[in-house]
Amino acid sequence: LTHGAGGRATAQLLDTLFKPAFANEWLAQGNDQALFSVPPGRLVMSTDAHVVAPLFFPGGDIGSLAVHGTINDVAMSGARPLHLAASFILEEGLPLADLARIVASLAQAARDAGVAVVTGDTKVVERGKGDGVFITTTGIGVVPDGLLISGDQARPGDAILINGTLGDHGIAILSQRAHLGFETVLQSDSAALHGLVADMIAAVPEIHCLRDPTRGGLATTLNELAHQSGVGMRIHEAAIPLQPAVIAACELLGLDPLYSANEGKLVAICPAAQAETLLATMRRHPLGTQAAIIGEVVADPLHFVQLRTRFGGERLLDWLTGEQLPRIC
Amino acid sequence: MNGERLRVRGLVQGVGFRPTVWRLAQELGLCGDVRNDGEGVLIRLQAATSETLDQFCTRLQAECPPLARIDAIERAPLTEPLHATSFTISASDHSAIHTGIVADAATCPACLAEIRDPRNRRYRYAFTNCTHCGPRLSIINSLPYDRAGTSMAAFPMCAQCQAEYRDPADRRFHAQPNACPACGPQLWLADASGQRLDSAHWGAVDALAAASQRLAAGQILAIKGIGSFHLVCDAGNAAAVATLRQRKQREAKPLALMARDLDVIRRWAHLSEREAACLRSPAAPIVLLQRRTDADAESLAPALAPGQSTLGLMLPSSPLHHLLLADWERPLVMTSANRSNEPPCTDNADALRRLTGIADLWLLHDRDISNRVDDSVWRDLDGAPRPLRRARGDAPAPLPLPSGFATSPPLLALGGELKNTVCLLRDGAAILSQHLGDLDDAPTARAYRDTLARYAQLFEHRPTMLAVDAHPDYHSSQFGRTWAARDGLRLIEVQHHHAHLASVLADNDWPLDGGAVLGVIFDGLGWGADGTFWGGEWLLGDYRQVERVAHLRPAALLGGAQAIREPWRNLLARLEDAGGWAHWCDCYSDVAVIQQLAAHPLTAPLRQLLAHGLNAPLSSSAGRLFDAVAAALGISAERLQYEGQAAIELEALATLAGEINAADGYPLALAQAVDPVVLDPAPLWAPLFTDLQCGATRSAIAARFHRGLIRAVIQTSTQLATRYAVKTIVLSGGVWQNRLMLEGVAAGLRQAGWQVLMHRRVPANDGGLALGQACVAAAAAVS
Numbered sequence A: 001l002t003h004g005a006g007g008r009a010t011a012q013l014l015d016t017l018f019k020p021a022f023a024n025e026w027l028a029q030g031n032d033q034a035l036f037s038v039p040p041g042r043l044v045m046s047t048d049a050h051v052v053a054p055l056f057f058p059g060g061d062i063g064s065l066a067v068h069g070t071i072n073d074v075a076m077s078g079a080r081p082l083h084l085a086a087s088f089i090l091e092e093g094l095p096l097a098d099l100a101r102i103v104a105s106l107a108q109a110a111r112d113a114g115v116a117v118v119t120g121d122t123k124v125v126e127r128g129k130g131d132g133v134f135i136t137t138t139g140i141g142v143v144p145d146g147l148l149i150s151g152d153q154a155r156p157g158d159a160i161l162i163n164g165t166l167g168d169h170g171i172a173i174l175s176q177r178a179h180l181g182f183e184t185v186l187q188s189d190s191a192a193l194h195g196l197v198a199d200m201i202a203a204v205p206e207i208h209c210l211r212d213p214t215r216g217g218l219a220t221t222l223n224e225l226a227h228q229s230g231v232g233m234r235i236h237e238a239a240i241p242l243q244p245a246v247i248a249a250c251e252l253l254g255l256d257p258l259y260s261a262n263e264g265k266l267v268a269i270c271p272a273a274q275a276e277t278l279l280a281t282m283r284r285h286p287l288g289t290q291a292a293i294i295g296e297v298v299a300d301p302l303h304f305v306q307l308r309t310r311f312g313g314e315r316l317l318d319w320l321t322g323e324q325l326p327r328i329c
Numbered sequence B: 001m002n003g004e005r006l007r008v009r010g011l012v013q014g015v016g017f018r019p020t021v022w023r024l025a026q027e028l029g030l031c032g033d034v035r036n037d038g039e040g041v042l043i044r045l046q047a048a049t050s051e052t053l054d055q056f057c058t059r060l061q062a063e064c065p066p067l068a069r070i071d072a073i074e075r076a077p078l079t080e081p082l083h084a085t086s087f088t089i090s091a092s093d094h095s096a097i098h099t100g101i102v103a104d105a106a107t108c109p110a111c112l113a114e115i116r117d118p119r120n121r122r123y124r125y126a127f128t129n130c131t132h133c134g135p136r137l138s139i140i141n142s143l144p145y146d147r148a149g150t151s152m153a154a155f156p157m158c159a160q161c162q163a164e165y166r167d168p169a170d171r172r173f174h175a176q177p178n179a180c181p182a183c184g185p186q187l188w189l190a191d192a193s194g195q196r197l198d199s200a201h202w203g204a205v206d207a208l209a210a211a212s213q214r215l216a217a218g219q220i221l222a223i224k225g226i227g228s229f230h231l232v233c234d235a236g237n238a239a240a241v242a243t244l245r246q247r248k249q250r251e252a253k254p255l256a257l258m259a260r261d262l263d264v265i266r267r268w269a270h271l272s273e274r275e276a277a278c279l280r281s282p283a284a285p286i287v288l289l290q291r292r293t294d295a296d297a298e299s300l301a302p303a304l305a306p307g308q309s310t311l312g313l314m315l316p317s318s319p320l321h322h323l324l325l326a327d328w329e330r331p332l333v334m335t336s337a338n339r340s341n342e343p344p345c346t347d348n349a350d351a352l353r354r355l356t357g358i359a360d361l362w363l364l365h366d367r368d369i370s371n372r373v374d375d376s377v378w379r380d381l382d383g384a385p386r387p388l389r390r391a392r393g394d395a396p397a398p399l400p401l402p403s404g405f406a407t408s409p410p411l412l413a414l415g416g417e418l419k420n421t422v423c424l425l426r427d428g429a430a431i432l433s434q435h436l437g438d439l440d441d442a443p444t445a446r447a448y449r450d451t452l453a454r455y456a457q458l459f460e461h462r463p464t465m466l467a468v469d470a471h472p473d474y475h476s477s478q479f480g481r482t483w484a485a486r487d488g489l490r491l492i493e494v495q496h497h498h499a500h501l502a503s504v505l506a507d508n509d510w511p512l513d514g515g516a517v518l519g520v521i522f523d524g525l526g527w528g529a530d531g532t533f534w535g536g537e538w539l540l541g542d543y544r545q546v547e548r549v550a551h552l553r554p555a556a557l558l559g560g561a562q563a564i565r566e567p568w569r570n571l572l573a574r575l576e577d578a579g580g581w582a583h584w585c586d587c588y589s590d591v592a593v594i595q596q597l598a599a600h601p602l603t604a605p606l607r608q609l610l611a612h613g614l615n616a617p618l619s620s621s622a623g624r625l626f627d628a629v630a631a632a633l634g635i636s637a638e639r640l641q642y643e644g645q646a647a648i649e650l651e652a653l654a655t656l657a658g659e660i661n662a663a664d665g666y667p668l669a670l671a672q673a674v675d676p677v678v679l680d681p682a683p684l685w686a687p688l689f690t691d692l693q694c695g696a697t698r699s700a701i702a703a704r705f706h707r708g709l710i711r712a713v714i715q716t717s718t719q720l721a722t723r724y725a726v727k728t729i730v731l732s733g734g735v736w737q738n739r740l741m742l743e744g745v746a747a748g749l750r751q752a753g754w755q756v757l758m759h760r761r762v763p764a765n766d767g768g769l770a771l772g773q774a775c776v777a778a779a780a781a782v783s
């Protein structure tokens, strides 16, 4: 891929690579915008810039990730995702074959999710000014009237559920980056969750919060929700689903799976009375077979998220800035 | 007639000061009055001659009551005549409380005599106290310091206690926790499930005697003391100690011991005059004592302090403990009552809930613990007792600040992450809180917030500035940043080792404008100004600023915090750095630790991790160097069981070796062409592994490592101090709790002509960090 060949090269790229991959009626309109009518309900919109190294990882690549990430953000409002927009920033020197693979993967992920990429853009930047590919996707969706799913709705007594094992994406990526060996058994959990969400809402419309624990992991997401709702949270280490390979890799890496990224997980908070119904619904869906009730919302003016450890201790899961820096003196 | 107004400053309230003044005035025939006020104690006197007034002042200093501390007596002539015909104690003025809350104090001889006297109404009464002893911080809820503001509020005094309380000639005059069996708190026994036992079941004169019998039978008791709960068992009963360890999930961390008197202690530990004095001080701390190797090995359980050459011993600090230990010819284990990594319990219900399954029997009482205060820990190092943990008996006595800080605005320093204490600054004094614990533990983090609120109220303190550690993620730092942003307070982020340096300066009354010193800060780990982790630093500077002029050569922490828990990771990183892992495998394949590392399933992936720089942050930590050497000797080979274990056991091993010639120390290399200068430990590995290969004893190797590091630190410090023309070298950071290091380095530096300053009243570890943070912030505020 070369930079500076002007509009003609980019146009060629669009015609040969992107348009065939995404082919749909809105793109076929041939305009600089997609025109569509909207079903009844409230619209939600979300955007996400996707950056990942390596671009290809076990269980996915930046293309599929860019679809799942944004669809999930839309879905966490309870919405049915309608359409996606995608824009690509490509670094000069990126092998065309890699680009083709990424675009195909993105298109396939969108098709699998039943959500069309209706508009997009592409820019090529000089070598050294990008990390291969950056993809920004924007999604819109529609929330049925009557649903109120929001980060500020958690109430003391509510149950906290997760749809499966934690840390898979973050640890798979790290393992791949350093060739630690776990990549052979570990895959990213990257997946679109709107189907699961639809089942959950149908079974338990009283769900209070949904959020995907992506960067920063479960601990960060729970801290966000605790602050937004003005409550505390207690979770139980023994109840948290973890893959043995993730446990082993975290032991090696000195990382906490509760702070590691997920791309196909959601945290659900609902009234305790509906928790078992919700759990059963989640477990019936392919993306929720390992779902679990992992804790409860509590009244706490300090808004602590605390972990009851296997040994009976109460560890504070603080809101960390980023990397898991050692704090022991 | 001569009249004078005496202003007495210091720790003079709630400690029997006014009765002493009253008695002296009576004896010298002086008229006038005395009162407590916001600045301390105010005395107005009239006397026939000024000599009598001089005499009064001299005797006041000389006969100052045991818990009082006079910082200053300011004398001025009375502005108007008194016309008094007697000497009276006037009502206190609570307008502005600016005098300290004193620390809890061990039972005084007079109270002790009472509880041992069958004819006394306080015979065997566990809550006996007076103005010279007893609980203070542990029972106070609010100001003013009177009974209503303490957890004694629930116990109205009987007529006899009232009479003592009101009599200026009585040592219980205004003793707020004054109590007797008729009106005060009561003790009872409860079974393992917390069910209160009928006294008919005790089969002894009282609950304490029954508790003592059960201990002798090998049971484990949870005992509610003055400031916290303890788990107690017979230290001579190996089975009981093993059961306690197993139930508490505390495999190796040393257990504190309490012994009836110094004679009992002397049977198992070497005891100097200074150490004896420290044990017997009103603070009555745990003192780490050198264990006697000639003691009857069978007489104490082997698992009290595995791998250590010291025992942590204390004397009884309350009547309850005196009575419990009265018949014991050997020590009792007296360890804080918590499961590992949790703060000790404070209230009955909480303790019963959290300690279920640990205690066979409970000794409880009905007075609340208002502030949890753990046992303090001291160690005699380089000619003086020095605190390792400052809590019961030490906090919150104010520490006067060095000159230059008087104009500091009120500010609060929020401390570190582990071993946290907080420090508030006001009126030229620092109030350093009791040891609060590790903030990654949720109950401790809650107690931390409560303590901050409690201290703010007790000291009527409203900070205009906050000081925090520069670490991005310390709980205390995050809390401070949020607080400062919310309330618009000035926030100062203090680099960890700068705070250590300022802490030791303040601990030695180093003036604000005392000039630059060279700080050798040997520590665990702190966030450095350059985004790596520091901990083996030579810092040049003062309260205002420091420059990193030298450091230990950094090594990778393989797996971040995991490298701290697993010392062998540090060894692997060091060897990889010093010539490459393959070299060590080739040359020392017959050394057991190399074979173990080579066979370890994580060695290969960890080397991958290092090669890719994945969660392998660099650190110049001295503590991690100790860990690496300890790992080479097979100490805590897989995983540490408590913080600092590897370094402590390494020191214990080196101590066994006795005197080592300085020339026998392992070499380190000083690279001076770089700025900052780098001290590289890499050269020590070849002779160390050769020693291992030749079958040298572990203690000899540990000693040679200490000796070499001591020599290298002396050399490096001497060169730097010469280059930068400073005369004073200060030592701070957790590594200086190591006796060999502290005494060796200090002696060498003094011999070379430098003034050496080390900690005296606050810990060298992170327990003293908040004092340093506060002083750095104050320095920024006043200049």
Ligand SMILES: [Fe+3]
Pocket (backbone or CB within 6 Å): A329, B496, B500, B523, B524, B525, B526, B733, B734, B765, B766
């Ligand atoms: Fe430190």
Ligand SMILES: [Mg+2]
Pocket (backbone or CB within 6 Å): A046, A047, A048, A073
């Ligand atoms: Mg987003």
Ligand SMILES: [Zn+2]
Pocket (backbone or CB within 6 Å): B107, B108, B109, B110, B111, B112, B128, B129, B130, B131, B132, B133, B134
């Ligand atoms: Zn007394």
Ligand SMILES: [Zn+2]
Pocket (backbone or CB within 6 Å): B157, B158, B159, B160, B161, B162, B179, B180, B181, B182, B183, B184
């Ligand atoms: Zn009484």
